[in-house]
Amino acid sequence: MPASPLTDAEIDRALAELPDWRLRDGDLTAAFTVDRGALPGFYAALAAAEDEAGHHARVTVTYTAVGLALNTHDAGGAVTAKDTALAEQLSRIAADHGGRADRG
Numbered sequence: 001m002p003a004s005p006l007t008d009a010e011i012d013r014a015l016a017e018l019p020d021w022r023l024r025d026g027d028l029t030a031a032f033t034v035d036r037g038a039l040p041g042f043y044a045a046l047a048a049a050e051d052e053a054g055h056h057a058r059v060t061v062t063y064t065a066v067g068l069a070l071n072t073h074d075a076g077g078a079v080t081a082k083d084t085a086l087a088e089q090l091s092r093i094a095a096d097h098g099g100r101a102d103r104g
């Protein structure tokens with residue numbers, strides 16, 4: 001069964017528990033700075049968590065800056081509980097790899 005879109009209030013409540021994440025252009029997004037040497041391990045752990053969840057972030061890497069964006073295709077690109085659950089995991093993984101969140 002497809003995940004249903006979260007309401008604005010549900011997204012606000014989720015974001016209160018996800019300090020690294022913002023709602024940007026309809027996606028849940030976060031940005032981390034990670035040492036170059038930590039990038040491969042960070043990406044491997046991130047990809048493993050995504051595969052386990054069956055849910056995947058759009059990942060952009062520019063030198064030491066890693067951008068993550070999440071939405072749910074099955075819900076027409078809306079943010080769902082699958083995104084907030086994965087976001088929480090990805091923040092933990094980033095912290096485990098020395099990632100510093102850009103909360104700007």
Ligand SMILES: C[C@H](O)[C@H](O)[C@H]1CNC2=NC(N)=NC(=O)C2=N1
Nearest residue numbers: 054055056057070071072073074
């Ligand atoms: C069949 C497979 O589980 C789906 O295509 C998954 C894969 N990863 C996904 N990732 C994201 N971000 N949204 C999805 O709806 C999604 N669907």
